[in-house]
Amino acid sequence: xxxxxxxxxxxxxxxxxxxxxxxxxxxxxxxxxxxxxxxxxxxxxxxxxxxxxxxxxxxxxxxxxxxxxxxxxxxxxxxxxxxxxxxxxxxxxxxxxxxxxxxxxxxxxxxxxxxxxxxxxxxxxxxxxxxxxxxxxxxxxxxxxxxxxxxxxxxxxxxxxxxxxxxxxxxxxxxxxxxxxxxxxxxxxxxxxxxxxxxxxxxxxxxxxxxxxxxxxxxxxxxxxxxxxxxxxxxxxxxxxxxxxxxxxxxxxxxxxxxxxxxxxxxxxxxxxxxxxxxxxxxxxxxxxxxxxxxxxxxxxxxxxxxxxxxxxxxxxxxxxxxxxxxxxxxxxxxxxxxxxxxxxxxxxxxxxxxxxxxxxxxxxxxxxxxxxxxxxxxxxxxxxxxxxxxxxxxxxxxxxxxxxxxxxxxxxxxxxxxxxxxxxxxxxxxxxxxxxxxxxxxxxxxxxxxxxxxxxxxxxxxxxxxxxxxxxxxxxxxxxxxxxxxxx
Amino acid sequence: xxxxxxxxxxxxxxxxxxxxxxxxxxxxxxxxxxxxxxxxxxxxxxxxxxxxxxxxxxxxxxxxxxxxxxxxxxxxxxxxxxxxxxxxxxxxxxxxxxxxxxxxxxxxxxxxxxxxxxxxxxxxxxxxxxxxxxxxxxxxxxxxxxxxxxxxxxxxxxxxxxxxxxxxxxxxxxxxxxxxxxxxxxxxxxxxxxxxxxxxxxxxxxxxxxxxxxxxxxxxxxxxxxxxxxxxxxxxxxxxxxxxxxxxxxxxxxxxxxxxxxxxxxxxxxxxxxxxxxxxxxxxxxxxxxxxxxxxxxxxxxxxxxxxxxxxxxxxxxxxxxxxxxxxxxxxxxxxxxxxxxxxxxxxxxxxxxxxxxxxxxxxxxxxxxxxxxxxxxxxxxxxxxxxxxxxxxxxxxxxxxxxxxxxxxxxxxxxxxxxxxxxxxxxxxxxxxxxxxxxxxxxxxxxxxxxxxxxxxxxxxxxxxxxxxxxxxxxxxxxxxxxxxxxxxxxxxxxxxxxxx
Numbered sequence: 008x009x010x011x012x013x014x015x016x017x018x019x020x021x022x023x024x025x026x027x028x029x030x031x032x033x034x035x036x037x038x039x040x041x042x043x044x045x046x047x048x049x050x051x052x053x054x055x056x057x058x059x060x061x062x063x064x065x066x067x068x069x070x071x072x073x074x075x076x077x078x079x080x081x082x083x084x085x086x087x088x089x090x091x092x093x094x095x096x097x098x099x100x101x102x103x104x105x106x107x108x109x110x111x112x113x114x115x116x117x118x119x120x121x122x123x124x125x126x127x128x129x130x131x132x133x134x135x136x137x138x139x140x141x142x143x144x145x146x147x148x149x150x151x152x153x154x155x156x157x158x159x160x161x162x163x164x165x166x167x168x169x170x171x172x173x174x175x176x177x178x179x180x181x182x183x184x185x186x187x188x189x190x191x192x193x194x195x196x197x198x199x200x201x202x203x204x205x206x207x208x209x210x211x212x213x214x215x216x217x218x219x220x221x222x223x224x225x226x227x228x229x230x231x232x233x234x235x236x237x238x239x240x241x242x243x244x245x246x247x248x249x250x251x252x253x254x255x256x257x258x259x260x261x262x263x264x265x266x267x268x269x270x271x272x273x274x275x276x277x278x279x280x281x282x283x284x285x286x287x288x289x290x291x292x293x294x295x296x297x298x299x300x301x302x303x304x305x306x307x308x309x310x311x312x313x314x315x316x317x318x319x320x321x322x323x324x325x326x327x328x329x330x331x332x333x334x335x336x337x338x339x340x341x342x343x344x345x346x347x348x349x350x351x352x353x354x355x356x357x358x359x360x361x362x363x364x365x366x367x368x369x370x371x372x373x374x375x376x377x378x379x380x381x382x383x384x385x386x387x388x389x390x391x392x393x394x395x396x397x398x399x400x401x402x403x404x405x406x407x408x409x410x411x412x413x414x415x416x417x418x419x420x421x422x423x424x425x426x427x428x429x430x431x432x433x434x435x436x437x438x439x440x441x442x443x444x445x446x447x448x449x450x451x452x453x454x455x456x457x458x459x460x461x462x463x464x465x466x467x468x469x470x471x472x473x474x475x476x477x478x479x480x481x482x483x484x485x486x487x488x489x490x491x492x493x494x495x496x
Numbered sequence: 497x498x499x500x501x502x503x504x505x506x507x508x509x510x511x512x513x514x515x516x517x518x519x520x521x522x523x524x525x526x527x528x529x530x531x532x533x534x535x536x537x538x539x540x541x542x543x544x545x546x547x548x549x550x551x552x553x554x555x556x557x558x559x560x561x562x563x564x565x566x567x568x569x570x571x572x573x574x575x576x577x578x579x580x581x582x583x584x585x586x587x588x589x590x591x592x593x594x595x596x597x598x599x600x601x602x603x604x605x606x607x608x609x610x611x612x613x614x615x616x617x618x619x620x621x622x623x624x625x626x627x628x629x630x631x632x633x634x635x636x637x638x639x640x641x642x643x644x645x646x647x648x649x650x651x652x653x654x655x656x657x658x659x660x661x662x663x664x665x666x667x668x669x670x671x672x673x674x675x676x677x678x679x680x681x682x683x684x685x686x687x688x689x690x691x692x693x694x695x696x697x698x699x700x701x702x703x704x705x706x707x708x709x710x711x712x713x714x715x716x717x718x719x720x721x722x723x724x725x726x727x728x729x730x731x732x733x734x735x736x737x738x739x740x741x742x743x744x745x746x747x748x749x750x751x752x753x754x755x756x757x758x759x760x761x762x763x764x765x766x767x768x769x770x771x772x773x774x775x776x777x778x779x780x781x782x783x784x785x786x787x788x789x790x791x792x793x794x795x796x797x798x799x800x801x802x803x804x805x806x807x808x809x810x811x812x813x814x815x816x817x818x819x820x821x822x823x824x825x826x827x828x829x830x831x832x833x834x835x836x837x838x839x840x841x842x843x844x845x846x847x848x849x850x851x852x853x854x855x856x857x858x859x860x861x862x863x864x865x866x867x868x869x870x871x872x873x874x875x876x877x878x879x880x881x882x883x884x885x886x887x888x889x890x891x892x893x894x895x896x897x898x899x900x901x902x903x904x905x906x907x908x909x910x911x912x913x914x915x916x917x918x919x920x921x922x923x924x925x926x927x928x929x930x931x932x933x934x935x936x937x938x939x940x941x942x943x944x945x946x947x948x949x950x951x952x953x954x955x956x957x958x959x960x961x962x963x964x965x966x967x968x969x970x971x972x973x974x975x976x977x978x979x980x981x982x983x984x985x986x987x988x989x990x991x992x993x994x995x996x997x998x
Contacts, residue, residue: 398669399676400643401636410567410680417684422706425680429673436669444646444662448653481566 009059013081013091013137014070016052019045020130027123035119039106042122046102049129050095056088057489067139075140075200082139082201085493086344089486090136090268093348097260097355098129104359104468105253108366112251113161124157128257132265140200141189144269148185152178152233155262158254159246170245177232177242184229191222192277201277209279219278220286226273227288234266236292236329237299240322244306247318252362255314259321260355264347267328271344274332293333297427299326304434312371313361316438317354320397323431324350330424331412339415340494345486346408349396349479353405356472357393360386363469367459373442380446385466387446389473394439396476399432404479407487502552503561506574506627509545509584510637513538513620521613528608532599535612539595542619543588546581553581560629560692569688572636573629578991582829582984583753584626586836587746591619593962597844598738600956601851605736607651614647618742625750631679631689634757638675638750642668642718645747648739649731660730667717667727675714675754681707682762691757695764700771704763708773711758712780719751720810722784728807729791733799737847740799744806745840749832752813756828760992765820777818782912784811789919797856798846801923802839805882808916809835815909816897824900825989826982831893833973833981834881838890841878841966845871848955848963858927865931867953870960872931874967879924881970884917889974892982 023045030038060066065084069075102125109121127150134147156178160171193199195215196207212219228239235243243263247255274288283289303323310316324346331343363386364379365371380387396403409428416424479486516538524531549559558577565571576584598615602608621644624637646668650661681703683689686696697704713724720728728748732740755777759768768774788808795801813835816828848871849864850856865872881890894913901909954960973981 395643400639400672401632401676402640407567409676410570413677413680414684417680417703422681422703425677429677432673432676433669437666440665440669441662444650444658444665448647448650448658448661481572483566487567 009055010066010068012052012056012059013068013083016049016091017130017134017137020049020126020133024123024126024130027119027126030119038119038122042126043099043102043106045126046095046099046129049133050092050099053088053091053095056083057092059083060085060088061489061492076198076203079143080139080200081137083137085489086268086272087137089344089489089493090265090347091133093351094129094132094136094261094265097351098125098257100468100471101253101256101260101355101359104256104362104465105251107462107464108252108362111366114163117161117163121158121161124154124161125257128154128158128262132261135265135269139202141192141204142199145182145186145189148182148233148266148269151262151265152182155258159250159258161254162249162251164249166245166249170242170249174242174246177239181229181232184225184232188222188225188229191218191225195219195222201272205277205279208277209281212279212281216285219282223278223282223286223288226270227292230266230270230273231295234263234270234325234329235322236295236325237302237322238295240299240303243322244315244318247321248312248314252314252358252365255318255362256355256358259318259358260351263321263325264328264351267325267332268344268347271332289333289335291333292329293424296326296329296333297424299323299329300427300431301434304431304438308434308438311373313364313373313376313442314358314371316373317357317361320435320438321350321354323435324354324397326431327408327412327428330428331415334412334415334419334421334424336415336419337494338411338418341487341490342408342411342413342415344490344493345411345483348486349404349408349476352472352475352479353393353396353403356389356469356476357397359465359469359472360390360393363461363465366465367461376442377445380443383461386461386469387443389469390446391443392473392476394435394443396480397432397439398436402477402480404476404483406480407483411487498552499557502549502557502559503574505545505549506559506561506576507563509542509549509588510574510620510624510627512545513542513616513623517613517617517620520616521609524609524612531608531612535616536592536595536599538616539588539592539619542623543585543592546584546588546623549576549581550585553578558692562629566632570632570683571630572633573690574627574633575629575691576627578984579753579756579829579988580626582981582988583749583832584623585984586833586981587622587626587749588619590745590836590840590966591622591742593965594738594741594840594844597741597847597959597962600958601736601738601847604851605651607653610647611651611736611739614644615739615742618645618648618747622746622750626753628691630691631682631757631762634754635672635675635679638718638754639672641747641750642672645739645743648743649735651736651739652734654734657734660727660734664727664731667724671714671717671724674710674717678707678710678714678758681710691761694761695767696762698764698767700767705771705773708758708763711754711762712777715751715754715758716780716814717751719748719755719814720784720788720807721751721814722780722787722807722811725784725788725807725810729795729800729803732803732806733797737799737843737850740803740847741840741843744803744843745836748806748810749813749836752810752817752832755814756817756992759817759820765993769820774818774820777814778909781811781815781818782909784808784814785912785916786811786919789916789923793919793923795923796858798849798858798861798927799843799856801858802842802846805842805920805923806835806839808920809839809882812894812897812913812916815912816900819900819904819906819909821900821903822989822993823903824897825992826985827893827896827898827900829985829988830889830896830982833985834889834893834970837966837969837973838878838881841874841963841970842882844959844963844966845875845878848959851959852953852955858930861927862930862934863932865928868955869952870954870964872928874963875931876928877967877970879928881974882924883920884913887971887974889970889981892974892977 307319396405628634792804881888
């Protein structure tokens with residue numbers, strides 16, 4: 008039974024998402040508890056799967072009992088369960104927040120559609136994390152693209168529609184690249200399953216070198232667009248800043264990272280290592296990540312809208328994940344992967360805190376945030392913790408990822424990247440800390456009349472995430488232990 | 497059993513103030529009296545907790561205890577040896593007096609509810625730096641203290657204070673990142689950052705040099721070393737005076753403490769001498785001394801002048817450690833004591849003047865000594881000690897430093913010390929002269945030729961007494977060369993010369 012759990016959790020999410028729109032007026036009140044219980048169940052399953060994988064190792068699951076290469080195969084290893092845990096935990100916490108917040112951001116009629124899209128998005132992301140064949144990967148990729156677009160455009164104002172259209176066009180372009188890549192791989196090897204492809208590719212390399220290279224570059228471009236790796240990030244600031252706050256939290260915290268995890272899988276499990284000696288793919292990724300880290304921070308510095316600033320900051324932070332992949336050493340990879348979780352925690356917390364400010368005070372402009380900390384001490388306190396974590400102050404989880412990335416870079420004898428990490432931390436400090444300072448100190452402004460009380464149901468998730476930032480700063484042991492096994496790919 | 501008790505002591509001394517800061521924060525909504533009382537009580541208890549470790553340490557023991565590991569080879573640990581103790585005892589002593597001083601000083605200021613918790617929290621994190629058992633723990637408390645003391649710097653919330661605070665914050669972050677780089681390099685090279693493993697880096701090379709430079713930047717930033725001192729003259733004067741006293745008197749010393757650890761635990765004397773890295777520190781120290789003293793001359797604002805003077809005095813401390821011999825180290829550690837006492841006296845005295853009269857400009861201080869004789873008396877003692885006039889403590893530390901310089905075969909540094917003393921005299925003496933002998937013109941009227949009678953308008957008792965105690969301490973520690981502080985300096989120096997091993 009327990010071996011069926013991965014597929015059951017995906018199926019449960021899909022099923023729940025289909026049921027949502029069917030809930031009619033009377034049953035609509037049940038939508039939220041239902042969604043939360045489904046998310047809670049998936050989170051529990053992910054924890055159980057971690058235990059399972061820790062105790063008995065990675066295992067494959069053949070959907071419907073059809074063996075590969077024909078059937079759909081899920082491969083549940085340490086990386087997969089790690090991603091599943093990250094996805095489901097953050098989704099659960101964000102949904103608790105969204106339950107209240109969404110009513111003021113979107114119209115009540117479309118609430119059940121929001122739940123549908125949200126659950127679909129989570130299902131597709133878990134699918135991407137677990138799948139072991141290219142076709143399923145592509146299917147889930149498409150689902151995630153569409154549903155991600157949906158949770159942006161659901162707000163139905165001009166800005167959102169425009170942003171989601173931009174996102175849709177670029178993202179579909181990315182999907183097209185991935186599809187072409189899949190087709191090429193299939194043409195060369197005749198398989199779609201990762202393991203079978205990986206077996207065939209080393210022999211095929213002599214015969215079809217260009218096709219394989221083409222496929223590789225198509226995958227890289229496709230996934231880079233989707234994970235907003237510089238310079239293919241242009242859609243992100245609009246999409247993430249205009250979306251409703253819970254959507255922004257999930258999009259910035261999780262969605263862009265799942266594609267990074269997917270490309271990591273492809274690079275290290277599917278493509279043969281000899282290929283990287285011919286083309287410096289990893290170095291290309293590495294230097295793109297350096298550019299992303301610097302450019303994201305610099306763009307973020309000049310933003311006036313708080314959510315836009317957070318969105319640009321995400322571009323820099325995804326750079327760290329790719330830096331871990333590009334450095335390709337054990338410790339650096341560990342740093343990049345642990346940053347997936349750490350950044351998910353802090354960025355979703357920051358987006359939710361920004362959402363709270365927008366909810367309570369109606370302020371989006373950074374300059375107007377003066378004195379907000381006096382009115383909303385807990386929210387801005389959490390924001391401050393997130394800011395410290397972005398800078399990498401020890402005792403926050405941001406420090407743990409930077410520590411591993413920097414140590415990994417040193418292991419490989421490339422102190423240049425340590426300098427980049429430090430420089431980017433400094434830049435983070437330069438644009439995050441003034442917000443915190445201005446919020447608490449300096450000129451006091453008169454409380455605005457439209458100030459609303461912060462509902463506990465919105466505040467608690469922010470505080471939970473903030474507590475997580477501190478907790479995993481002091482106690483990253485379990486996560487790191489899990490990831491140490493995950494990187495033995 | 498004894499060891500278990502003493503392992504627990506440093507954790508208690510660090511965590512007690514941090515915990516109490518929360519209590520004070522909650523209490524402050526109820527009663528201001530209780531808040532003030534609790535703050536003083538916390539500082540006093542902390543001081544005695546630190547002092548209670550002395551018998552155990554004096555017996556030659558070292559408290560060394562790992563609390564838990566965050567990552568393999570990287571944990572939170574405490575370690576108290578004679579160097580840690582020296583710095584912790586002087587810090588908690590000055591903190592205690594400043595806490596008493598704050599009660600009346602802060603009653604005129606806004607935001608006391610914020611000030612006291614931060615004040616006590618900073619005490620805890622400052623002691624945490626001194627009692628950290630490895631560089632990682634040290635780094636946590638270092639960042640904690642630096643970031644939290646930002647609130648003390650900008651307490652007035654004027655435009656000027658905020659600007660100075662921003663500069664302070666950015667420089668702190670740069671320093672923190674440099675420190676992060678240094679620690680990570682040390683970890684990479686040595687596999688550990690513990691302070692109790694003996695010398696961590698034994699071979700020269702590019703990476704060790706980078707580590708050394710980054711440590712120098714990280715700790716030098718805090719210590720106000722040239723050219724990283726730029727934040728200091730802005731940040732120290734804008735803070736409320738008790739906070740200035742702590743920032744200048746104590747918190748600068750955390751940088752010096754870190755540098756001592758770097759020189760004698762991360763690296764060792766032969767390595768630093770062989771590679772010539774000590775020359776970098778010596779040159780920077782000389783520039784720091786001369787620049788600090790020279791710029792202080794040009795300052796009109798009393799607290800700004802004191803802040804620049806701190807830059808110069810930190811130069812002595814960096815010079816003392818970079819000379820790398822035992823005599824210089826004795827002078828060095830003793831100067832940490834002396835400067836903590838002198839500079840807190842001066843800042844608290846300046847604070848008392850500002851509190852009572854609102855005067856900050858040096859030119860307005862004519863005749864202030866007749867109104868506030870005790871305050872200005874203490875100021876005079878401390879200023880004379882700064883110049884290095886015997887028998888004050890400043891003389892003793894300069895004397896020993898000069899002896900150390902001669903022992904190192906570098907009489908040049910003695911000349912630097914003398915020039916700086918001269919400059920100190922040039923900028924401190926006019927204040928004293930004007931305070932006691934100036935101001936006759938205006939009040940000349942009826943008292944011609946008899947001198948002006950004292951017209952005593954001292955600040956509140958709870959402000960004057962701490963100032964007086966600190967001023968007296970400057971005399972006591974200078975008059976008796978075999979005092980407690982000097983004793984500690986001797987032992988610390990021999991401890992450091994043995995590469996941080998007892």
